[in-house]
Amino acid sequence: MSxxxxxxxxxxxxxxxxxxxxxxxxxxxxKERRHPAPPSRxxxxxxxxxxxxEVSEGFFPPELPEDGQLLRTSRLALAATLEALHxxxxxxxxxxxxxxxxxxxxxxxxxxxxEEFYRDYRSGKRPEMTPIERFLRSNPxxxxxxxxxxxxxxxxxxxxCSSGTDALGLAASWVRNGLCDVALAGGADELTRxxxxxxxxxxxxxxxxxxxxxxxxxxxxLGEGAGxxxxxxxxxxxxxxxxxxxxxxxxxxxxxxxxxxxxSPDGSGLIRALxxxxxxxxxxxxxxxxxxxxxxxxxxxxxxxxxxxGKVLPRTPFLSTKGFTGHTLGAAGALEAAFTIAxxxxxxxxxxAGFSKPDPVFPIHPVTREVAIEGRAALSQSLAxxxxxxxxxxxxxxxx
Amino acid sequence: xAIKEKLKKILVEELNLEDMTAEExxxxxxxxxxxxxxDSLDAVELVVLIQKHFGIEIQDMEEGREAFESVETLAGFIxxxxxx
Amino acid sequence: MTRLSIRGVGVVGGFGCGLEAFDRALVSGVASTxxxxxxxxxxxxxxxxxLADTAPLEEFLNKRALRRIDHFSRLALLGSHLALQxxxxxxxxxxxxxxxxxxxxxxxxTTFSFLDSIIEDGDSCASPTHFSNSVHNAAAAHVxxxxxxxxxxxxxxxxxxxVSSALLTAQLWLEEGRVDHVVFxxxxxxxxxxxxxxxxxxxxxxxxxxxPFDLARQTALVGEGSAFFVLSREETAxxxxxxxxxxLGHLSGGLPILPKDPVYILGADGHRQCSAKYPxxxxxxxxxxxxxxxxxxxxxxxxxxxxxxALAMRDGRLCATPGHVAEETDWQIVGTEELGQRDICxxxxxxxxxxxxLTVTKGRG
Numbered sequence: 001m002s003x004x005x006x007x008x009x010x011x012x013x014x015x016x017x018x019x020x021x022x023x024x025x026x027x028x029x030x031k032e033r034r035h036p037a038p039p040s041r042x043x044x045x046x047x048x049x050x051x052x053x054e055v056s057e058g059f060f061p062p063e064l065p066e067d068g069q070l071l072r073t074s075r076l077a078l079a080a081t082l083e084a085l086h087x088x089x090x091x092x093x094x095x096x097x098x099x100x101x102x103x104x105x106x107x108x109x110x111x112x113x114x115e116e117f118y119r120d121y122r123s124g125k126r127p128e129m130t131p132i133e134r135f136l137r138s139n140p141x142x143x144x145x146x147x148x149x150x151x152x153x154x155x156x157x158x159x160x161c162s163s164g165t166d167a168l169g170l171a172a173s174w175v176r177n178g179l180c181d182v183a184l185a186g187g188a189d190e191l192t193r194x195x196x197x198x199x200x201x202x203x204x205x206x207x208x209x210x211x212x213x214x215x216x217x218x219x220x221x222l223g224e225g226a227g228x229x230x231x232x233x234x235x236x237x238x239x240x241x242x243x244x245x246x247x248x249x250x251x252x253x254x255x256x257x258x259x260x261x262x263x264s265p266d267g268s269g270l271i272r273a274l275x276x277x278x279x280x281x282x283x284x285x286x287x288x289x290x291x292x293x294x295x296x297x298x299x300x301x302x303x304x305x306x307x308x309x310g311k312v313l314p315r316t317p318f319l320s321t322k323g324f325t326g327h328t329l330g331a332a333g334a335l336e337a338a339f340t341i342a343x344x345x346x347x348x349x350x351x352x353a354g355f356s357k358p359d360p361v362f363p364i365h366p367v368t369r370e371v372a373i374e375g376r377a378a379l380s381q382s383l384a385x386x387x388x389x390x391x392x393x394x395x396x397x398x399x400x
Numbered sequence: 401x402a403i404k405e406k407l408k409k410i411l412v413e414e415l416n417l418e419d420m421t422a423e424e425x426x427x428x429x430x431x432x433x434x435x436x437x438x439d440s441l442d443a444v445e446l447v448v449l450i451q452k453h454f455g456i457e458i459q460d461m462e463e464g465r466e467a468f469e470s471v472e473t474l475a476g477f478i479x480x481x482x483x484x
Numbered sequence: 485m486t487r488l489s490i491r492g493v494g495v496v497g498g499f500g501c502g503l504e505a506f507d508r509a510l511v512s513g514v515a516s517t518x519x520x521x522x523x524x525x526x527x528x529x530x531x532x533x534x535l536a537d538t539a540p541l542e543e544f545l546n547k548r549a550l551r552r553i554d555h556f557s558r559l560a561l562l563g564s565h566l567a568l569q570x571x572x573x574x575x576x577x578x579x580x581x582x583x584x585x586x587x588x589x590x591x592x593x594t595t596f597s598f599l600d601s602i603i604e605d606g607d608s609c610a611s612p613t614h615f616s617n618s619v620h621n622a623a624a625a626h627v628x629x630x631x632x633x634x635x636x637x638x639x640x641x642x643x644x645x646x647v648s649s650a651l652l653t654a655q656l657w658l659e660e661g662r663v664d665h666v667v668f669x670x671x672x673x674x675x676x677x678x679x680x681x682x683x684x685x686x687x688x689x690x691x692x693x694x695x696p697f698d699l700a701r702q703t704a705l706v707g708e709g710s711a712f713f714v715l716s717r718e719e720t721a722x723x724x725x726x727x728x729x730x731x732l733g734h735l736s737g738g739l740p741i742l743p744k745d746p747v748y749i750l751g752a753d754g755h756r757q758c759s760a761k762y763p764x765x766x767x768x769x770x771x772x773x774x775x776x777x778x779x780x781x782x783x784x785x786x787x788x789x790x791x792x793x794a795l796a797m798r799d800g801r802l803c804a805t806p807g808h809v810a811e812e813t814d815w816q817i818v819g820t821e822e823l824g825q826r827d828i829c830x831x832x833x834x835x836x837x838x839x840x841x842l843t844v845t846k847g848r849g
Contacts, residue, residue: 045607047457099737110620110641111595112677118599121677124525129684139643146836151737154838155649158590158620158641166638173656177485197607198598198615203444203461218460255583255637257628260552261616262440269634276662385616386625388637416551441552444612448601452609 004282006247006397007172008232011088013080014186014338015060016225016325017053021083025324025335026342029350030370034324036209036221042193050205052191053223053326068130071138073109076226076331077188081144084184088230089242092148098236101152101180102141103171104228105163105187106330109140110156113194140188152180158330161294162253162384163187164227165333168392169251171231181236186334188226195329196222202261204298210327211354212295212320213302213366220296223326227334229341246341249377249393250281256387263300263383267308270381270389274312277391281377282398288316289375289395290349292336293366294383295320296327297354301383303362310363317373319366323353333382333390340380341394348372403454403475410449411471415442427472435470443468450474456481486659488651488666488715489847490724490794492573494566496559497709497779497788498534502566507795509778513806515694517705517780522679522687529683531690534707534780535674538562544574545630552613553626556591560623560671561630563710567667568631571714582635582663583628584654585671586646588783590620592675623671635663644751644758644832646670647786648732648840655730658717669712670787682706694781695808696752696759696774697817704754707780711787713794721847725797727790728827732840735764743829743843747802747818748772749789751832753781761833766815771826773818777807786832786840793828793844800824 012022017035019025028034036051057066061082064075085092114131121127137143141156153174157167164187171185199205204219211217231248232240254276256269263270278285291313293305297320309318321339328335343349352366359365377395384390401409408422411431415438429435432443446468447458456478458464467477495502498516499509509515517532538558541550544565550558564583568574598614616622621639628637636657640650647670654666683690689702696703718726731740748766752759753776766772779788796802804819831841 047608048459096736099733107619110590111618112589112592113595113599115599115602118596118677119603121524121680122600122603126523126684129681132681136643139641142642142645142836142838145734149736151734153649153652153732154642154645154734155653156641158587158639159624159637160619160621170638170653170656173653173660177656177659179652179656193607194598197602197610198612198618200607201444201448201610201612201615203447203612253636253638255625255628255634257632257634259439259629260441260622260625261612272634384621385619386621386637387628388621388625418547418551437548441613441616448605448609448611452605457608 004249004280005176006249007175008237008244009229009246009248009341010232010242010244011084011230012245012338012341013083013087014227014335015055015079016328016335017055017223018324020059022338022342029321029324032351032353034353036326039196044193044196046200048207050200050207051209051221053221054191055224069134069137070143071109071134072190073106073188074138074140074143076190077104077140077144078147080186080226080228081184084228084230095182096149098181099152100150101171101174101183102145102150103155103167103183103185104140104144105157105167105333106140106189107160108189108192108195109138110158115193144184159388160385161329162333162382162388162390163330165380165382165390165392166253168229168248168334168337169390172248172251175231175233181233183231184228185231186226186228187331189224189329189331191222191224206297209354210297210323212297212322212352213306214355215357215359217297217299217302219298220327223328225325225328225331225335227331227338229337246344246394247397249283249395250277251392252276252280253390258387261385263304264387267304269387270304270308270383271312273389273391277393281393283377283393285313287375287377288313289344289373289378291316291318292340292380293318293320294381295322297322306362306364314364317367317371319349319352336380337392340378344378344395403478404471407471407475410453414449415445425471428470430470431468454478485655487718488655488658488727489718489722490713490726491716491722492567492571492714493724493791493794494563494570494712495791496536496562498536498707499778501540503570506791510775510792510795510803513804515777515806520679522683532692532705533674534705536709554591554594554617556594556673557623557626559673559710560585560627560669563669563671563712564627564631564667567712567714573714577631578665580635580664581633582657582666583624583633583637584650584666584668585624585639586650586784587620587641588643588646588672590641591618591622592673592678594618596675596677633667643783644834645732645838645840647784648730648832648842651730651842652732654715664717666715667712668715669710670784671710672708672782672784674706674708693807694754694777696754696776697809697813699759700756702754702756704781707782709779711791718849720849723798724794725844725847728843728845730842735837735839739765743827746827746829746843749793749828749830750774751786751789753785755781757835758833761837765839768814770815771818772815773802773805786830789830793830796823796828797844797846
């Protein structure tokens with residue numbers, strides 16, 4: 001494998017229940033504000049009203065009104081992209097003359113899953129095709145490319161809950177290998193009745209606000225949102241001299257090849273993904289200031305992560321930010337990449353929300369208060385259905 | 401149909417144990433690991449099947465853990481809940 | 485960029501299972517369709533569809549191993565096992581293997597089976613098994629588990645561009661040395677709801693025979709299946725040739741540089757809105773073929789186009805475009821002929837101006 005080859009991040013954008021943009025999210029995180037509540041946009045028959053983290057309608061920018069033409073997932077992706085482009089000081093019009101790629105992770109955004117349409121279909125009505133047309137128009141990466149009139153490669157990554165992290169790592173590879181000048185990359189997912197029922201059926205939805213890594217953890221709370229980064233080639237940076245917020249230093253991914261829904265108990269796939277990310281980034285473990293763990297709050301996920309981090313990075317502080325955002329599925333890795341970059345810039349990480357009682361079988365535990373951090377880089381990891389594991393490392397370029 | 405027989409039928413038909421018949425399942429055969437070889441995903445599917453066929457809700461896997469040992473323990477659990 | 489040597493091919497579709505069945509269809513030009521009833525409650529509306537049978541999977545996996553695996557994942561399992569068997573790697577899968585799967589729609593039948601469980605029995609009886617299998621990467625998970633592929637694992641869903649887009653990533657993984665081999669495949673399935681959607685969108689223009697070069701006519705018939713490949717860095721020449729270049733983009737960014745005088749296997753599959761785009765890219769007088777009339781129209785049809793290209797390389801000859809061929813066209817429609825020294829370019833276009841192509845050349849080394 002060739003040596004480290006960092007890719008510049010020049011813009012960051014995100015929205016989720018914690019805030020309408022990155023600055024607002026970081027304020028919520030550091031002020032330890034979180035507001036999980038039962039879903040407001042749909043009803044269910046469950047005896048328990050599982051709390052979720054919804055994005056309020058007011059968080060969408062005025063240029064993206066609800067129009068029925070696009071799935072909410074695509075609107076979320078567009079909102080985060082607008083912020084990221086603004087942050088990178090790009091006028092979207094100027095992108096049209098360049099080769100700009102779009103790589104976005106999702107789960108809901110790729111599923112032909114209109115419940116209303118299907119109920120009508122089943123009951124023998126001949127439902128109108130509007131929801132299907134909306135689905136066909138709303139492939140997240142394609143809809144972002146179309147909105148901005150972009151002509152580079154387009155990829156929607158559907159690796160379940162690691163999709164956002166994978167999309168970032170893959171897009172960095174496009175930029176490094178000259179497939180595009182600029183890549184808009186991240187993840188987006190909306191909250192739906194389908195995923196809500198799905199996670200409830202798997203009995204991994206917590207009836208209380210989510211408690212990642214806590215002894216009393218009972219599962220996840222779902223959330224929704226999007227995170228997008230602007231990645232730029234060296235060629236474009238030289239022409240434009242934009243400020244560089246961070247670098248994507250390394251990426252690794254591997255599959256447990258173990259079980260459809262349960263992570264491998266020994267975390268073998270996660271360990272391979274971490275090894276590859278560390279190697280490709282050229283970082284040593286002391287370079288890693290902190291780890292943004294997947295930390296969904298499910299018994300299995302958190303056990304595997306603590307076990308693996310206890311082996312691989314035993315002295316590195318870590319946290320889960322899902323106590324602030326809920327589990328945003330395909331968006332999670334991208335949102336957390338945005339937070340990771342912002343925390344590196346701030347030189348501190350917030351308390352891992354929802355954690356208070358350590359689980360005695362865990363070798364290491366997340367931070368319980370705001371902590372100042374040291375090190376040039378930070379790592380964010382995602383674990384997914386199907387045994388996928390993905391890791392990205394952000395930070396300053398190191399000695400080459 | 402007795403609870404045990406109904407359970408065995410559900411196991412074979414709804415968890416698609418295509419390589420065995422309901423009659424081949426012993427009352428005491430462990431459902432998970434060695435035995436029938438069910439796993440964690442079957443366990444949550446079984447929770448749904450018990451609700452669907454017997455109207456019994458299991459809210460928490462901890463609650464079901466002991467009941468899910470074998471057809472015998474599960475039938476006992478269902479019987480108790482139906483009476484309760 | 486690293487050339488992707490095609491070491492093995494595995495296909496299942498309306499033509500049957502395996503390369504021999506596919507080759508027979510290509511040589512004979514005979515399509516085998518079945519009848520579906522896309523209008524719920526109306527058995528009198530019949531349409532032809534290319535449906536795939538996954539029964540041969542039992543040669544590789546027993547019933548027990550398949551008990552919770554749906555049709556979509558079975559298609560992927562069958563394709564991947566056949567490709568690895570063809571490459572001589574089944575049972576001896578090397579380390580450092582990645583898995584990349586492309587799918588336009590994912591596991592449609594199970595997506596709706598999950599909704600069935602909610603609608604029939606209520607929210608609290610939603611089936612966790614259906615939910616887990618409805619996630620788009622379920623097939624990639626099952627393939628990784630059954631074949632013990634622990635390397636990077638990716639599923640891409642980009643409608644018609646799924647195959648080109650996913651292949652781009654497979655190529656980068658080999659280029660960057662992340663893996664030594666990639667098991668790559670495209671898979672899509674038919675479902676009753678998809679049939680209904682087709683009927684609503686296209687029913688009035690229904691047809692019995694696909695005619696991909698009647699660009700102005702709607703002649704698409706729905707298909708399903710999977711086409712898998714074992715792709716490796718090219719160390720020795722493979723008879724199937726190698727993928728030299730993968731490119732995708734949008735016509736709004738200008739015309740891409742196409743390979744010089746190749747034979748084009750076009751992804752034109754009877755969808756008028758997509759078909760209309762091909763003349764914008766493919767030069768007049770170019771040699772073109774379309775084999776979609778043998779496997780139908782499905783988002784990952786380009787994976788089957790690639791399998792046809794690999795067979796053409798292996799045998800040094802092209803098969804004639806099956807079915808009805810338009811008389812008036814600006815292109816040379818390929819008949820049964822020698823391939824000669826020509827490369828093959830598999831080109832797919834969507835209705836919006838997106839394009840994706842890959843070039844297959846003779847193996848080297």
